Amino acid sequence: MQVEVLYFAWVRERIGLPREMVETTATDVAGLVKELQTREERYALAFSDLSALRVAIDQELTDFDAPLKGAREVAFFPPMTGG
Amino acid sequence: MQVEVLYFAWVRERIGLPREMVETTATDVAGLVKELQTREERYALAFSDLSALRVAIDQELTDFDAPLKGAREVAFFPPMTGG
Amino acid sequence: MLAVQSAAFDPGQVLNEFTAKVGNSGAVVSFTGLVRDDTGDLKHMQIEHYPGMTEKAIGAMMDKAQARWNLTECTVIHRYGELAPNEVIMMVATAASHRVEAFEAADYLMDYLKSCAPFWKKEVSHSGDIWVASKQADEEALNRW
């Protein structure tokens, strides 16, 4: 399946782009992360510590074990610091 | 001793005046209240339920058993409702 | 800043002037209290106070709040006299480095203003006048601090 992957804050900076279309065979977020980690050094770096990352599917916060089925948009970012 | 006695809110309305000089032989607030209660019906009414009253000596909240010694100003009023 | 006054004031202007002087504080909390008219019958609210004691009592609360929550600034404005429905009765503003301190200090000041500042409210309605009764919940709220 195809999914749009978005990166924010230092994840965006490490990977070097804000969003990209990704062809994946993963069934859940963790599987997608594994695929991304093996791509290039900058991905491996960005995804080296998952405890420092949060994920949203279709603009809803979720967990790394969430299924990807039907997802259009998956976003990775650090814990939020608004307010 | 002479002390200025002040009344606020419905205490003021029941007694019919906002302040007066009072000559007292009482040594504490409770004693002063007893003297006032015996004055006239309107005083007896105003001081009929002490649990509904608060007292301040020289503009500091205090209790009915507080000594009057040195007091210049004693105020009686209902529980406060500011804010 | 502490003001006990009969004159109306502009809460937005107070907030902006307050915010302009908090320097490097990150958090500003304000509370604005308005005259409610639950029955639609209210002509006005009459607020009486104890001049002299009012300023002393509020000043003492502000000193305590300032020290306990390390506030950079703190403002209380409270009106007395005749206030129409929806008019602004009073305002509290607190500033601190972090939001928890600013919130707690404003909350504390409101609890103390309710029960320890010598103000009394009378609702003057078409159907008669009623002194607003203090709520037990308000006096009990002081136990939080």
Added chain:
Amino acid sequence: MLAVQSAAFDPGQVLNEFTAKVGNSGAVVSFTGLVRDDTGDLKHMQIEHYPGMTEKAIGAMMDKAQARWNLTECTVIHRYGELAPNEVIMMVATAASHRVEAFEAADYLMDYLKSCAPFWKKEVSHSGDIWVASKQADEEALNRW
């Protein structure tokens, strides 16, 4: 009212417009967040967000707050982009019949905005750039609700 914008806004004007439409609510609480510069070294704060998700996430928080505390009105304004020291970052306002509800709802919205709205802050300083780290205390604050 919810606004996510890069443009500056006037907190006093927001407070006054908010207060004008709360009708018969007695209590209005506002929180204003400002850019702090603890070291004196800050050039500006860069705030990034996730367009679309930001509005959804904040809208959901506001709906929850409105229902739980029976608010008459509730406003959140949050800026993104480049903000200078002391500039206003964001503002929350809540209105309810009584002060406890207005305070709790504002406090709740701030806790959720901190940890559940997709904003990220970067301090751009003369000595370098640093992404502001989330505080464990902020995530733990959610357990209060």
